[in-house]
Amino acid sequence: MKEEAVVKVALVSCGSEYAGVHGELESVAESVNARLVYPEIDVSSLDTIGKEFGLEAASPDLRLMMARAKAVVEGIADVDGVFITSCFRCAEAAIVRNEVRRYIHRHSDIPVISYSFTERTTAATLLTRMEALTTIARRRHLLAREHQSGLTAGIDSGSTTTKAVIMKDDKIIGSGWVPTIKVIESATEAFDHALEEAGVKREDIQAMGTTGYGRFLVGEHFNAQLIQEEITVNSKGAVYLAGKQKGSATVIDIGGMDNKAISVEDGIPGMFTMGGICAGASGRFLDMTAKRLGIDITELGALAVKGMQEKVSMNSYCIVFGIQSLVNSLAKGSTPEDVAAAACYSVVEQIYEQQLQEVDVKEPLILVGGSSLIEGVPKALSELLKIKVLVPPNSHLIGAVGSALLSSGYVEE
Amino acid sequence: MSGKEDDVITKIVVISSDSVLPIDAAMKIYESETSIVIKETCFGTMVTGPRKDVNRVIQEVVDLDRNHIFVKERGFPPGDERRCRASRGGGPRPGFHYLREEVQMLPMIGRALDDYEKKVPLKKTPEKKKFEIEQLEDIIRSDL
Amino acid sequence: MVKVIIYPTNSLILSDLVERFGHTPIAMMAKIKEKVSTVGVDSPPLNITPEEPKMGLKYAAVEVPAGVRGRMAIVGPMIDEAEAAIIVNESPMAFGCMGCARTNELTKFLIRQRDMPILEVDYPKGDDEAREFVYKIGEFLKSLPKDEKEGEE
Numbered sequence: 065m066k067e068e069a070v071v072k073v074a075l076v077s078c079g080s081e082y083a084g085v086h087g088e089l090e091s092v093a094e095s096v097n098a099r100l101v102y103p104e105i106d107v108s109s110l111d112t113i114g115k116e117f118g119l120e121a122a123s124p125d126l127r128l129m130m131a132r133a134k135a136v137v138e139g140i141a142d143v144d145g146v147f148i149t150s151c152f153r154c155a156e157a158a159i160v161r162n163e164v165r166r167y168i169h170r171h172s173d174i175p176v177i178s179y180s181f182t183e184r185t186t187a188a189t190l191l192t193r194m195e196a197l198t199t200i201a202r203r204r205h206l207l208a209r210e211h212q213s214g215l216t217a218g219i220d221s222g223s224t225t226t227k228a229v230i231m232k233d234d235k236i237i238g239s240g241w242v243p244t245i246k247v248i249e250s251a252t253e254a255f256d257h258a259l260e261e262a263g264v265k266r267e268d269i270q271a272m273g274t275t276g277y278g279r280f281l282v283g284e285h286f287n288a289q290l291i292q293e294e295i296t297v298n299s300k301g302a303v304y305l306a307g308k309q310k311g312s313a314t315v316i317d318i319g320g321m322d323n324k325a326i327s328v329e330d331g332i333p334g335m336f337t338m339g340g341i342c343a344g345a346s347g348r349f350l351d352m353t354a355k356r357l358g359i360d361i362t363e364l365g366a367l368a369v370k371g372m373q374e375k376v377s378m379n380s381y382c383i384v385f386g387i388q389s390l391v392n393s394l395a396k397g398s399t400p401e402d403v404a405a406a407a408c409y410s411v412v413e414q415i416y417e418q419q420l421q422e423v424d425v426k427e428p429l430i431l432v433g434g435s436s437l438i439e440g441v442p443k444a445l446s447e448l449l450k451i452k453v454l455v456p457p458n459s460h461l462i463g464a465v466g467s468a469l470l471s472s473g474y475v476e477e
Numbered sequence: 478m479s480g481k482e483d484d485v486i487t488k489i490v491v492i493s494s495d496s497v498l499p500i501d502a503a504m505k506i507y508e509s510e511t512s513i514v515i516k517e518t519c520f521g522t523m524v525t526g527p528r529k530d531v532n533r534v535i536q537e538v539v540d541l542d543r544n545h546i547f548v549k550e551r552g553f554p555p556g557d558e559r560r561c562r563a564s565r566g567g568g569p570r571p572g573f574h575y576l577r578e579e580v581q582m583l584p585m586i587g588r589a590l591d592d593y594e595k596k597v598p599l600k601k602t603p604e605k606k607k608f609e610i611e612q613l614e615d616i617i618r619s620d621l
Numbered sequence: 622m623v624k625v626i627i628y629p630t631n632s633l634i635l636s637d638l639v640e641r642f643g644h645t646p647i648a649m650m651a652k653i654k655e656k657v658s659t660v661g662v663d664s665p666p667l668n669i670t671p672e673e674p675k676m677g678l679k680y681a682a683v684e685v686p687a688g689v690r691g692r693m694a695i696v697g698p699m700i701d702e703a704e705a706a707i708i709v710n711e712s713p714m715a716f717g718c719m720g721c722a723r724t725n726e727l728t729k730f731l732i733r734q735r736d737m738p739i740l741e742v743d744y745p746k747g748d749d750e751a752r753e754f755v756y757k758i759g760e761f762l763k764s765l766p767k768d769e770k771e772g773e774e
Contacts, residue, residue: 079688079721084671087664107574111713125720128574151686154723183674183687486654491633549636549646552653559657559666572631572650578713579633585748586634589755599756600749 071098071198074143076132076164078125078150078157084183089149092187096198103141105131119163126150126160133164137171144201145175147194152180162422169334169424175200176335178422193338196295200332206473207300207332210309214270214475217258219251219286220294220463221278224320224347225434227461228254230262230269231468238262239461247278248285255286271474273297273467277321289474294463299326299333301466302430305456312426316415316445317462318435320347325419327426337419344383345414347435352387353407357400361438364404368440371401373409381414408440409448416448428454432462486528487551488535489576491521493583494545502538502546509534516555520580523555544590547583623765626703628729629712629719630696638755639707642762647699649718656695669694681727692724700731705738705765707758712744738765 073093080086093100109131114120117130129148135141148165150157158180165178177197179190200207212231220227222244228251230238240257244250251274259266273290274283275297283291294317302315309331317324323345326336339345354361376393380386390403431453435441437460442453458465492499503522506515513526513534524531539546552572553559623644627635630649639646656668664670669691677690680697695718708729719725733739740761745751 079692081667082669082673082691082718082721083687084664084669084673084691085687086666087670090665107577110574122722123720124574124722126722128720151688153684154686154688156722157686181687183671183691489633547633547637548640549633550648550650550654552650553657557657572718575629575631575713575719576633582634582745582751585745585751586755588748589745589751592752593755593759597752599753 068097068202071096071144071201072101072142073098073145073147073194073197073201074103074132074136074141075100076103076129076136076146076148078123078129078160080149080181083151083181085181085185088185088187088190089147092190092194095187095191096195098145098194098198100147101141101143103132103135103143105135105140109134117163117167119160121156121160123156126157129160129164133168136174137168143174145197146177147197148176148178150180152182154180165335166424175333178335192293192295193336195293196333196336199292199296203296204332206470207296209300209470209473210304210331212304212469212472214472215264215268216468216472216475217255217269217272218464218467218469218471219255219272219274219276219282219288220297220461220467221247221251221274221276221282222320222463223277223322224351226250226254226276226278227464228258229458229461229464229468230258230264231465231472232262236458236461236465238264239458239464241460244278247281251278251282251285271471273469273471275463275467288471290467290471292467292470295324295326295333295336295338297466297470298324298432298462299328299336299466300331300470301462301464302432302456302459303328303331304469305432305458305462305465306428306430306454307456308428308430308454314423314425314427314429316420316429316431317433318347318411318415318431318441319433320351322346323415323419323433325415325423327423335423337422339415339419342381342383342414344381344386345411345418347433349383349386349411350407350435350438350441352383353390353404356387356391356394357404359400364407365437365439365441367401368404368408368438369443371399371403371405371440373402373405373444375399375402376406378406378410381410386410405440405444408438409444411435412441412445412448415445420449425449425451427451430454430456432456432459434460436460484528485526485554486531487523487525487554488531488548489518489521489523489551490535490538491547491580491583492542492545493547493580493587494542497541497546501541505538505541506534509537514555518555520576523551525554544594545583545587547586622767623704624702625705625707625762625765626699626732628706628708628725628732630699630728631718632709632712635707635709635758638758639762642759643767644705644762644765647703649695649699652695652699653718680731686723688721689724689727692718692721693727696724696728697731700728700735703732703735703737705761706732706735706740707761708732708739708741710741710743 113131226244228240238258238261240254242254272288274288313328315326323339326333354364436455446453516523625639626647636646636648662668673694674687674690677693680693745754
């Protein structure tokens with residue numbers, strides 16, 4: 065990656081250093097050329113911050129978090145981003161963490177991310193989040209780009225599928241979509257497919273961007289100008305494809321392995337959450353459901369919209385026990401339609417319970433990622449949230465399109 | 478363990494005295510021992526060195542005004558990179574806020590120690606009790 | 622001379638008073654010193670590694686947050702080691718090692734579970750209360766055995 069200025073990230077935490085994860089935080093910051101800083105505060109404000117903020121937390125360190133957030137918002141601390149973190153399973157800290165994040169989001173343009181850690185949290189888990197945070201801080205000009213220009217390529221090397229697109233002057237002229245087997249081989253295959261469809265040669269491509277799990281490997285292999293995590297790329301790609309680049313939007317990306325819920329403002333991600341612990345909430349669950357129903361994944365959606373999820377009782381969100389519930393229902397006489405609907409509902413319900421609680425859902429709600437093509441998924445999400453869900457064209461190519469769009473910033477250079 | 482005499486420790490000496498100035502204390506330490514390093518901060522003097530020497534020197538300083546000079550051990554040596562404000566990106570070490578709070582109380586504790594030494598009898602402070610409902614009722618009625 | 626655990630565990634005043642009246646304070650600072658000067662561990666700033674929250678399992682169950690267990694890995698052995706305790710209730714914001722209210726609740730609880738002399742006093746708010754504070758602490762510390770206990774090292 066190119067040499068870039070150090071980004072100052074305020075660490076707003078109530079005890080990362082006592083949980084054995086502080087070293088991981090330092091190390092992930094260093095890996096994205098960021099530096100953790102601790103906002104200076106006026107000590108006397110600690111007496112009053114609880115009442116002033118409106119949240120009288122019992123833990124002094126949580127009051128310190130509020131005071132530090134205030135220092136950031138008021139510009140007393142000069143920082144480029146904020147990382148708010150507290151212990152997983154602490155209710156008191158969770159309340160403060162969420163309110164502090166909302167507070168910073170409401171009163172400043174400074175990007176914020178929030179995370180609850182256990183002693184097992186590693187730098188690798190935090191990398192995508194920290195990378196997104198520093199990108200938003202560092203490359204606002206890049207994210208301001210609203211049009212794709214020139215001839216550019218984007219490759220999204222995902223955990224399950226690899227997507228590639230060729231774009232020219234705001235149009236997708238070629239695309240490729242293959243299962244990810246070996247990262248570079250699959251990327252090459254998808255890319256070649258896209259080139260063939262576009263009728264252009266590799267050497268004609270003026271700039272390339274890569275994203276997804278395999279972004280570093282693929283980016284280095286193809287000498288990409290832009291190697292970028294999927295939070296920034298996908299939120300940009302989503303609002304671009306949906307034609308909602310101005311104002312607020314919420315992007316939900318249901319991937320093959322993890323999900324992202326991102327609150328976006330003028331194309332720039334603000335708060336976001338990433339889930340990735342349970343496969344039961346991912347595209348993989350839908351894939352397995354389709355297999356059990358003996359149909360292709362592309363047929364699952366049409367089936368699901370005809371069914372009623374209420375008719376099937378799902379006893380677990382777990383990918384193993386959840387599938388078991390579905391199989392049991394089939395044995396008891398449930399229709400494949402109802403089972404398909406229940407599977408879609410189970411996935412969005414988990415996203416709702418685990419991720420949307422931490423993101424302010426603002427319309428339009430844009431659903432992207434491969435699972436968005438399964439019609440039952442947007443339908444279930446819409447029913448659950450009681451709002452209209454927008455699935456833009458080519459929503460499954462979101463990462464590749466976002467990469468191609470953002471990399472066109474390098475065409476002129 | 479405190480039993481080890483050869484380990485290097487840091488103690489912080491906070492002076493809350495009308496008769497002894499921090500500089501007097503510093504001078505006392507300077508002149509007494511070569512194996513000891515001192516650093517003056519806004520709240521007190523940090524004394525680092527072998528445990529035995531630190532304890533001896535500090536005793537001499539405390540004796541200057543024993544009820545108004547306070548001492549505690551410190552976890553980090555002065556200027557430790559892991560904790561130093563300059564190298565860790567601003568924001569004082571966590572214990573700082575509490576120390577600052579306590580330092581403000583020292584004059585009061587000092588006076589109390591003087592009185593305790595002189596065996597001044599304690600004043601009976603009436604215990605504060607929660608208001609009885611009946612009392613509250615009386616007040617409300619009397620205001621009507 | 623007995624080992625007296627103090628609460629707040631990082632208090633200058635309590636640490637000073639215990640030593641002033643001839644006993645050994647068990648305070649956070651010395652434990653942090655042990656941590657940060659451990660050779661071979663490089664986990665700044667406090668050298669607390671993911672091992673500490675595991676050690677904390679002795680004092681708090683696994684569903685208790687990592688930060689509480691990490692702190693308990695330091696405070697817990699202090700409580701075990703203590704022969705007497707002074708607890709100051711309603712003390713003002715004690716940051717740092719005392720920054721987590723949940724840990725502090727557990728610390729006080731575990732101290733109270735020990736069968737040893739324990740003094741609980743309120744944080745003084747004025748001169749009269751300070752006099753009482755010093756008096757109670759002074760009398761308590763004087764009541765503790767001064768010499769090494771017989772039969773022990």
